[in-house]
Amino acid sequence: MVPKGACDEVEGLVRQFIWGSSGGSKKMALVSWDAICQPRSYGGFGFRHLSDKNSAFIMKLVGNRNNVHCWVDAWVPSMGPLSKLALGHVNINLDCKVSEMVMENSDWNLDLFRVWLIEDVIQHIVSIPPPLDSAGPNSISWSRSTTDNFFIKTTYWMMKEASWNPKNSTWNIV
Numbered sequence: 001m002v003p004k005g006a007c008d009e010v011e012g013l014v015r016q017f018i019w020g021s022s023g024g025s026k027k028m029a030l031v032s033w034d035a036i037c038q039p040r041s042y043g044g045f046g047f048r049h050l051s052d053k054n055s056a057f058i059m060k061l062v063g064n065r066n067n068v069h070c071w072v073d074a075w076v077p078s079m080g081p082l083s084k085l086a087l088g089h090v091n092i093n094l095d096c097k098v099s100e101m102v103m104e105n106s107d108w109n110l111d112l113f114r115v116w117l118i119e120d121v122i123q124h125i126v127s128i129p130p131p132l133d134s135a136g137p138n139s140i141s142w143s144r145s146t147t148d149n150f151f152i153k154t155t156y157w158m159m160k161e162a163s164w165n166p167k168n169s170t171w172n173i174v
Helices: 004-018 050-058 110-114 119-126 152-163
Strands: none
Touching (some): 004 050, 050 152, 110 119
16 A cells, blocks of 8 residues: 555656656646546546556455454555554454444544554555445455456546546547
8 A cells, every 4th residue: 555645756756757857847747647647548648647546456445344353354455464563452452343443424533543553554544445334245246347356457447437538539630
């Protein structure tokens, strides 16, 4: 899981490279980054927004996670069980579910995490969308695929397709 700030920083470096900026001298962008990040079939270059791609990678954590234990299951990518990272093991409820760490407004209850975890770990948690009751029970299938298999490319396309503009046929004449 890559924090959004890191994604934005890397994307900034890529933009500077694409537009020919170097050593502090910036060049004017002739095309918006959003236009470049559209698929080729929509008139873009097929680049991808890193934070959206990152979200697509964690979409495998589907469902309401009612059966995922917050402290003993490895639900945060590359972190392992959170109980091994906790500052104090004495008062941790090992039966606590991930879904119990979400407030009524569907945001993470970060105050609960801050009691036992350092900020670096919390930033990893924040980068994961909180589970939603409306998502239903955990499942292994992926309804956007004809084979029920999960593909990052399909997920990214599904997330971004509504924001892409159809290719303007006027530019085909030029």
